[in-house]
Amino acid sequence: MAEKKWLPRWFYQLASPRWCYQICGKLLPWFTVAMLLLLVGGTAWSLAFAPADYQQGNSFRIIYLHVPSAILAQSCYMLMAVAGAIGLIWKMKIADLVAKSCAPIGASMAILALLTGAIWGKPTWGSWWVWDARLTSMLVLFFLYLGVMALNSAIESESTAAQATAVLALVGLVNIPIIKYSVEWWNTLHQPATFKLTEKPAMPAEMWVPLLVMVIAFYCFFAVVLMMRLRNEILRRERRSGWVKELLLSN
Amino acid sequence: MSFDSFSEFLAMGGHGLYVWLSYALGLVLIVYNLLAPRRERKRLLAEQTRRLLREGNRQ
Numbered sequence: 249m250a251e252k253k254w255l256p257r258w259f260y261q262l263a264s265p266r267w268c269y270q271i272c273g274k275l276l277p278w279f280t281v282a283m284l285l286l287l288v289g290g291t292a293w294s295l296a297f298a299p300a301d302y303q304q305g306n307s308f309r310i311i312y313l314h315v316p317s318a319i320l321a322q323s324c325y326m327l328m329a330v331a332g333a334i335g336l337i338w339k340m341k342i343a344d345l346v347a348k349s350c351a352p353i354g355a356s357m358a359i360l361a362l363l364t365g366a367i368w369g370k371p372t373w374g375s376w377w378v379w380d381a382r383l384t385s386m387l388v389l390f391f392l393y394l395g396v397m398a399l400n401s402a403i404e405s406e407s408t409a410a411q412a413t414a415v416l417a418l419v420g421l422v423n424i425p426i427i428k429y430s431v432e433w434w435n436t437l438h439q440p441a442t443f444k445l446t447e448k449p450a451m452p453a454e455m456w457v458p459l460l461v462m463v464i465a466f467y468c469f470f471a472v473v474l475m476m477r478l479r480n481e482i483l484r485r486e487r488r489s490g491w492v493k494e495l496l497l498s499n
Numbered sequence: 500m501s502f503d504s505f506s507e508f509l510a511m512g513g514h515g516l517y518v519w520l521s522y523a524l525g526l527v528l529i530v531y532n533l534l535a536p537r538r539e540r541k542r543l544l545a546e547q548t549r550r551l552l553r554e555g556n557r558q
Contacts, residue, residue, distance in 0.1 A: 287529070295522070296508060299501050306511035309518050313525045352535075356528045364521045371517055469529060476536035480543055487547050496548045 263340050266491050269482045272475040279471045286465035293458040301455075310368040312459055315442055316466035318361035321389060322424055324354035324470060328396070329421045332414025342478075344410035345485065347417065348400055349477035353470060355393035362386055373437055381430035382438040385423055392420040406485070 294312035301308035328350035335343035365383065366376045377383065396413045403409035431440045442459065443449060449456040486492045502508040511518045 307514040310521045
């Protein structure tokens with residue numbers, strides 16, 4: 249190759265669908281075990297062992313699903329947009345497949361955050377829904393995911409679909425800081441962020457440690473589902489290649 | 500343990516409906532996300548194996 253390689257070696261290896269398929273296959277069982285342990289342990293901790301909030305009582309336990317799903321919905325969107333950009337710039341096929349695999353996971357996390365928020369809002373604010381900045385920007389995030397999925401399936405050519413969805417995902421990226429700062433920029437019912445990188449959480453450790461466990465559990469869940477979806481996409485895209493034929497015949 | 504009995508655990512201090520509805524939704528969405536790609540993989544492998552065998556027979 250005439251071009252100078254200025255990125256680390258693993259970046260180029262990632263571009264190989266076969267290598268990517270295999271490494272995901274090796275990582276999957278580890279992440280699955282971690283996900284199951286953390287999810288089961290974290291859920292039991294959240295439901296039965298964490299103390300009830302002195303103001304909100306036990307409805308507070310919804311936080312252990314609401315916050316992790318909201319965080320994941322946003323991280324997933326950022327990954328989708330970044331992968332889309334990499335696909336646009338370097339024409340990397342794997343990046344397009346990652347972006348495509350992210351959308352349905354992000355959409356289900358956004359709807360989980362919205363629904364648990366609505367259910368939590370009823371006993372806490374007395375209403376299922378208010379047109380508040382945080383809630384509205386989160387709803388926009390959900391619609392962005394739906395838009396990306398619809399656009400992807402509407403365009404016949406896979407490379408054109410990937411380019412179009414990458415542009416849509418990148419434009420929608422502007423919504424992420426709006427979600428984050430919505431509780432500071434506008435008057436809102438929604439409480440401010442639970443976790444900040446620079447400060448200690450305002451709640452006691454018995455409450456935030458299980459929340460942290462659930463956040464890590466949700467990230468493991470994301471890794472598992474993303475790798476499963478990515479492997480399917482690779483198989484579909486590479487179905488004519490020699491190594492997939494070998495894999496199919498050895499089954 | 501922050502509950503004294505199982506019935507108290509179910510009641511969640513009067514917020515049982517909200518808490519259990521949330522966790523049921525979470526369970527459904529997580530299980531769906533894990534099962535959907537598994538089913539898709541099985542379907543894809545079967546479909547592509549059939550195609551490969553069909554094309555092999557033709558030659």
